[in-house]
Amino acid sequence: MAQTKVTSPGIADDAVTVAKIPNTSITNAKLANSAITINSSPVSLGGSVTVGETKPTITSISPTVITNAQTAVTLTGTNYVSVPQVQAINSTGAIVNADSITYTSATTIVATFTLTTDGTYYLRVENNDGNAVRSSTALLTVSDNPVWVTAAGTLGTFAGASAIATQTLTCTDATSFAITSGAVATPLTFTTGVGSCTITGTQTQHTSAATDNFTVTATDAEGQTAARAFSMSWSFTIGQGGQFN
Secondary structure (H helix, E strand, C coil): CCCCCHHHHHHCCCCCCCCCCCCCCHHHHHHCEEEEEEEEEEEECCCCCCCCCCCCCEEEEECCCCCCCEEEEEEEECCCCCCCCCEEEECCCCCCCCCEEEEECCCCCEEECCCCCCCEEEEEEEECCCCCEECCCCEEECCCCCCEECCEEEEEEECCCCCEEEEEEEECEEEEEEEEEECCCCCCCCCCCCCCEEEEECCCCCCEEEEEEEEEEEEEEECEEEEEEEEEECCCCCCCCCCCC
C-alpha cells in the first residue's frame, strides 16, 4: 500500500490520541520534519527540553562589605529582567528594600542600600514575572569603619637622646595597625595590637631638632580601614646633639 503524507491541515489538533496511535508506531522515517516545538523551544526527535520557569541567579556582589551609609552594590548573575526588585535580608529575618535599582544587563544590576543595622545580609532578586532567587549565603556584611580615639596631629616633643614614654594610639574596633606613609624615627618600635598600637624606644636617627610625620592605618575584622596622621618632634639641649664643640 502506498503511504500518504499527512500535513497539518489534514489532522485536527485533538484528532490524534494515544489510543489511536500506539506509542511505538511513529518513527523518524515516518515524519518529514526533524523537530517539534514545545513552549517555543525546538526539540529534535530523540532529544529533550526542559520546560519550566527561568529564574534569576546571583553569582557574586561588589563590594561585599559596606558601612551604614547609603552604598551602591553591584550584583552579577544571570536572567535579570528590567527592572527587578532587590532586597537585603538580615540574618535576623528583617527585610530592607533597595533605595534604588539600576538595570545594566541580563547579568548585572546595581542596587543602592541604606542599611542602618550592622550584620550579615542575604540578597534577593525578583523579576517582574515573579521568578526570584535568594542567595544561599549571607553575601553582604554591614559594619562601621573603625573609629579613632587618639586625636590627629602631634604626639608631643620629646628629648632626642632619651627613651620616650610609651605612646599608645587607640582606635575602636580595630584589629590591626600599620604605618602606611612616613615613618617613626629609627630605631623606635611600632607595635600593632587589638584596639590600640604603641610606639616605644629611644631614637638615634636625629642629632638635632627634627619632626617625623607618619600615617597610621587601622583595620577592623571586616577589612575596613581608617587612617590618621601623626607627628613626633625631637629637641636637644646644648651638648646632647653633638653639633657643638
